[in-house]
Every structure is written in C-alpha cells, then in structure tokens.
Amino acid sequence: MSFWLNIKRVARYGLIGFIRNGFVSLSAVLIMTITLLVVSGLMISGAALNATLQQLTNKVDVNVYFITSASDAQITDMQKMLEALPEVASVSYLSREEALAQFRERHKNDQLTIQALDELSDNPLGASLEVRAKETSQYESIAKFLEAQQAQSTDVGGAIDKVNFYQNKTAIDRLTNIIDASKRLGAIIAVVLALATILISLNTVRLAIYTSRNEIGVMNIVGASRWYVRGPFMVAGVLYGVISGAIVLILLYPISLYISPALERFLGTFNAFSYYADNFPFLFLVVIGSGIALGALSSYIAVRRYLQN
Amino acid sequence: MIHYDKVTKIYNGGQHAVENITLNVDSGEFVSFVGHSGAGKSTLLKMLFAEVKPTEGAVYFSSRNVGTLSDRDLLQLRRKIGTIFQDFRLLPTKTIYENIAFALEVAGKDDEDIKADVPHVLELVGILDKMWSFPAELSGGEQQRVAIARAIVNQPDVLIADEPTGNLDPINTHDVVEILKKINDLGTTVLLATHNKSIVDFVGRRVVTMDRGRIIRDDKMGKYVL
DSSP, X not given: OOHHHHHHHHHHHHHHHHHHTHHHHHHHHHHHHHHHHHHHHHHHHHHHHHHHHHHHHHHOOEEEEEOTTOOHHHXXXXXXXXXXXXXXXXXXXXXXXXXXXXXXXXXXXXHHHHHHHHHOSSOOXXXXXXXXXSSGGGHHHHHHHHHHHHHHTOTTGGGEEEEXXXXXXXXXXXXXXXXXXXXXXXXXXXXXXXXXXXXXXXXXXXXXXXXTHHHHHHHHHHTOOHHHHHHHHHHHHHHHHHHHHHHHHHHHHHHHHHHHHHHHXXXXXXXXXXXXXXXXXXXXXXXXXXXXHHHHHHHHHHHHHHOOO | OEEEEEEEEEOTTSOEEEEEEEEEEOTTOEEXXXXXTTSSHHHHHHGGGTSSOOSEEEEEETTEEGGGOOHHHHHHHHHTEEEEETTOOOOTTSOHHHHHHHHHHHTTOOHHHHHHHHHHHHHHTTOGXXXXXXXXXXXXXXXXXXXXXXXXXXXXXXXXXXXXXXXXXXXXXXXXXHHHHHHHHTTOEEEEEEOOHHHHHHHOSEEEEEETTEEEEEETTXXXXX
16 A cells, blocks of 8 residues: 555544544543643743853952052963963953043042042052853852962962952852752743643543554454554544644733843843744744654554554 | 364353364355353354453464464454444444444445445445434334444454344344345345344354353254253
8 A cells, every 4th residue: 555645544534533532632632732832931041041141250359459550461371371271251442541440430429539639649459360160159269260270379379469369258158049949940940830731631642542452452353454444543643733832822921021121120131022022933943843753652652652563 | 265263261260161062064054043141152252353362272264374474464353343232332423324334445435336335235235225324213123233334344254143133132133144144145144143033033054052161053944942
C-alpha cells in the first residue's frame, strides 16, 4: 500500500477523531493550554529574574584610587593588567579632572565644601579605575590581585592609593549569595512546575485514549499495523498541542500587556510585553514545539498500553 | 487447513482453559464448538489469530505455526481471518461505512475499491440503508450484521464467530445463522462457538463438544448434546 495513501488516511482519521470526540478533545486542549501557559510563564519569569539579577550585578564594581602623583603611564599599565585578567568584564578610567568635576557636581549645594576646595591650590583628587567583574563572586580575586600589586610596591602598585573592595565586601558577598540562591530556587521551581503540568497533560491524554481502548483492541484484531492504529491518536495529540499552543500565544499578548507596568515598577528594567514582542519567534517555537511534542508523546505512550500483538 | 497440535492454555490464575487439544479443520468446513461457559471454546478460537497464545503445543494455519509468526506476518494472517463477537466490537466513533472501510484500508485496498465494496457487502447483510449511521444508532441485530460485513469484506479464508448470537433475539439469531451458512456455502470455513442449542441443531454440520477445556465429542453431522 502506498505510503502517502496511509499518511493521508491516518491524518484524516486523526482529524475526524478529534472532532467527533469533541468533549474529550476540549478537555485535553484546556489542560494542555494550562501546561503551556505555565511553561511560557516560567520562561518569562526566568527572563525577568535574569534581567533583574543582571541589573543588580551591574551596580557592583571595585574602584582603584590612585595617588595624585600617579602618572598616566602607571594608570594605563594598571588598566592593561586588569583587562588582561580573565575575571574582568570591563575597566573604565576616570581622570583627576573628571573626578573633580563629579565632586563639584555632587556637592554643588554644599557651599562650605566648595569653598574649601577652592582654597586649595591643586586638585586633591586622584584618578581612578572602575573595574567590573563578569560574576559578583570574582571581585574578591580581583581585589586580591590589586592588594598584591600594592604590597609588592611595584612601579604600578606603588601608585595605588586604595581599593574600595573591602568597604563593599559585605554587600557584595550578600548580593552574590542572593543571586546564587535565586537562580537555584528559580531552576528548582521551574523543573517541579514543568514536570507537574507535563504529567497532568500526559494523564489527560491517556484518559482520552483510555475511552478508546476497546477500539484499539478491535483494530488489532482486524489486522491494522501498529502505526496505523497509533497514527490517528498521535495526529489528534499533535492537534491538541498546536491548538493549545496557539491559544497560549494569543493569551500572552493581553497578559503581558497587562502585567508589564506592575512588573516594571517592581523589577525596574524588565518589560514583559517587549520581551513577548521581541522574542515572539522563540516563544512560538518553544510553545508550539513543546505542545506538539507533548501531545504526540502522550498519545504514543497511551496507545502503546493498549496495543498488543 | 487448521491444525491444533496438543494445545494447552493455562491462564495466570493457574486454571487450565484448554487442555491438550488436538484438532483438525479442513478448508470449507462449518464447525460448531459447543459447551458451557468456561469450557474453553473462546480460548480455542482466539488462539487461531494469536489473541491468546498457547502455553504448550502449537496452532497451525495453512501449515504455518501461528505462535511463531513475525508481527508483519501476524497482521497478514489476521486479514485472512474474519472475526465476529458477542459484543459486536464495532468502532463507535466511526460510521458504518467507515467501520467496513477500515478493514479494507488495513488490507491495502485503494479508495476506488473501497467505495465499490462497502455498499456491496452491506447490501449482502441487508443494512445498506444504515451506511451513514453510527453503531450506537443501530439495534443489536443490525450491529451484528455490520460486524459480519466487516468480517467478510476482505473475503477471508476463515470466519470465526464467537457467540455471535448471544445478545440477539430469536429472529435476529436466525438471520445471523442464515448469513453464516450462506458465507460457508460460498467456500469460507466457519468456526462458530455457541451454547445455543437451536442454532447448532439448525446448522446440522460438524459439532465439537467441549467440557472443562477438553473435547468430549466430535460428531461429523452433530447435534447439541450436553
């Protein structure tokens, strides 16, 4: 028998079965919609968590203050050495003049300080380097490196006035712990929720097919091959997945629009709606893809129970 | 054509459903298997298309051991055996047309043949007018006719009827047996399991009497004797 004829018949029976078992199909679609909503909700909250943690991480840095007599060459050397470290993400340079300008700006309402500053003949502020690490946990080793340079009184190290890491150490350590814990907790919650909803979906499809178990037995006895019996159920399973995936993608539009302002107020930079809009192709692939996979796999497993030789 | 060679079937509970049975059925025969419920009639018939596998011994169909067939060969075998059951076993979500068409599709018929064969066989069993109904909309007698139509549409070598009249009233019972006889007259081997005395006596062909898993009588032109 021609392969395509079989495919055509299997697809048609799948579609007919989906329509004629309307109530069963409806409940399977509803349950799978909830599953996929949870999956996409996990994706979006994962992205929100990452964005928030990233934002927090960006606020942390270590500053190296140089003595006022440090030469440009010493500072450039230090910048190069720091940039060569694998832990370092970026190093930015703040000159003496810029430091002074920033100081004046910060204290513009404080006449006494400005006056005192004006009394001085020379700029009392040294240049500084602002160092950002790739991970918050890496600041300690960067600070140790700077400390060693300072202690050895190398040409470059001798120009260092102070490193502000130890003043911020407690805050940085605490933030590192919070970030690690939230990532771990987030992953655990995601896995548990995803597993639970997938199992519920699987069970719903199994129940849907349980109502057809006698039918499967009859098809066996008539001499239908396994794939001919299994095919229509898998087609129906794929339909459950595609339809509920489409429902979820449509629902996410108003949902993300609605929660966006509140979420943004709470988390700062993360905007749920622009995440939805920017990542739509990715969301589409994941939601529809997992719908199809879940539907087809559940049907496959469910039918296998009732298929015999 | 069919040969049971010292066949024994012990179910999980440990009870012997069928015990050391040796039996031959020739092509074109009409054999009635009679006996009380639990005598082993159904088990014996189900072993022919490997829905039940023997614990000991072997069942041969056209000289091939049914128990050792590959999956593919088993499907081929099942397409050569039509089956009818007490509970009809139609596909409830398919129309009568689709129920019959399914058996033809499985056998690899193309759509043109199916369109021609289905009405033909439905006419043969007398329910052409129900072609677009669903099984639940039909009476028991009508459903059993559909089951017969499905069983014979592929022109099988053997037709197995396992208590086909168990759920039918006397008039439908008589009609179903008439159809079975007609099918047998056209050359198909018919194996009928029943405990209905009147239909066995009406058929008047070979009768195999079973009791507690054993054959206790085998009469060429038998009557229901228990």
